[in-house]
Amino acid sequence: MAENPPVINHLQTRPQPVYRQDLCIACGACVGACRASAxxxxxxxxxxRVIWRFVPEACTGCGRCARYCSTGAITITPPGHLHEYFQIIRRYCPTGAITITPPADELTLSKAVKETSFPLQKCSCCGNxxxxxxxxxxxxTFLPDTFLSTCTACRRSKTAHSLTLQLLKIHPPNSPADVPVRDSGSLFESRVSYRTEGSKRGRAR
Amino acid sequence: MPRQFIIPDKAKCLGCCTCLAACMLTHREEGAVPCPRLFLTPTAQGSVPLQCRQCDQAPCAEVCPVHAIEVQGEVVVLNEKKCVGCGICVLACPIGCIEIQAARQTAATGITLTTSILLPLTRSEQDEKKMRKIAVKCNMCYFRPEGPACVKVCPTEALRLVDEEDIRFWNLQRRQAYASSIGFQGAAE
Known part of the structure; x- marks a missing residue:
């Protein structure tokens, strides 16, 4: 009597990541952490927009994405066959301290978010x-908003520009005579040229 | 306690990129990602190399999801083995002196080879399979007993290692300048 061997769906025998789109900030920590390129x-x-994709078939269920997620948007559920054992463990706990999340079955996996997109931020200085x-x-939410709205290159050029302002006030202790004395006219010019440079780049894009 | 950091002198810098080359070579000898930790930034009055200021409460260390950036003594150090290249530290850096580099690990030598400078969001599908993204930031050459390499090699001594004494001196100068500006004559001398 030749019966077909039972088909084991690997999705049910491995832990599955559960993804909550409302918590995700698209930082990319899970992408860097995933060793299976899922x-x-x-x-x-x-x-x-930035497009986020997930391939459930490639996922090995290692759980690195859930461990490194900055906002807790990804959690790992136990696979189906382990869930039965977990239920037994839960039944024998005298105080009921153990709660177990339900396993990811085929229905919820088919509904799982495989592709979504997030808006991109525009640099307030150069427009990229x-x-x-x-x-x-x-x-x-926890860093000052003064620099977050500009891209990395614009932050650097702002820092480099502020060094000109510091140069006028600060003289190095070793050689105060070496520092050229600059009048306020050149300082004003540099500030104006910096601003027009940024706005030109913004218009071109 | 303020940490040591390197600050460039805009009047002395020629833009010759010797500091960038020295940084790359020093880190390649050490086995780290061989790419410069300084960023030559052009401005209207000439170029200037910028690098990490080793913030006291480093925002990059706060936001890192894998705790790859840690404060070791007086230096904020990035552990390249832990880094997953997510790039959230790049966004958190106030002066923009962390960049994501695409690196490739060679099994034979163990040296990570950087092939190109790629932003975290602009990479092709082929690169993604071959490459590993790593954040790079200045670590003040903490492994070198002689101190940072860029300060040593600068031909015009434009890069300056700032320590606590310098900061105290500059603050004194600022106070003296302010005191003389409000009319206290003895302060300027």
Missing amino acids: RTLRPDFEKA HYASAFAIAHLA
């Missing part, structure tokens, strides 16, 4: 798209 994050500059807008909003 997750990708790719920008679409024309639509000003430089990061996910949600990641910037997440950082703004």
Whole structure:
């Protein structure tokens, strides 16, 4: 009597990541952490969005994405066959301290988010798209908002420009005579040219 | 306690990129990602190399999801083995002196080879399979007993290692300048 061997769906025998889109900020930590390349994050500059993709078939269920997620948007559920054992463990706990999340079955996996997109943030100085807008909003909750709205290159040019202002006030202790004395006219020029440079780049894009 | 950091003198810098080359070579000998940790930034009055200021409460260390950036003594150090290249530290850096580099690990030598400078969001599908993204930031050459390499090699001594004494001196100068500006004559001398 030749019966077909039972088909084991590997999706049910491995832990599955459960993804909550409302918590995700598209920072890319899960993409960097995934060793199976199951997750990708790719920008679409024309639509000003960053596209997040997940391939459940490639996922090995290692749980690195859940461990490194900055906002707790990814959690790992136990696989189906382990869930039965977990239920027994839970039944014998005298105080009921153990709660177990239900396993990811085929129905919920088919509904799992495989592709979604997030808006990109525009640099307030040069006008380039430089990061996910949600990641910037997440950082703004605990970092000062003074520099977050500009891209990395604009932050550097602002820092370099501020060194000119410091040069006028600060003289190095060793050689105070070496520092050229600059009048306020040159300082004003540099400030004006910096601003027009930024606005020109913004218009060109 | 303020940490040591390197600050460039804009009047002395020629833009010759010797500091960038020295940084790359020093880190390649050490086995780290061989790419410069300084960023030559052009401005209207000439170029200037910028690098990490070793913030006291480093925002990059706060936001890192894998705790790859840690404060070791007086230096904020990035552990390249832990880094997953997510790029959230790049967004958190106030002066923009962390960049994501695409690196490739060679099994034979163990040296990470950087092939190109790629932003975290602009990479092709082929690169993604071959490459590993790593954040790079200045670590003040903490492994070198002689101190940072860029300060040593600068031909015009434009890069300056700032320590606590310098900061105290500059603060004194600022106070003296302010005191003389409000009319206290003895302060300027």
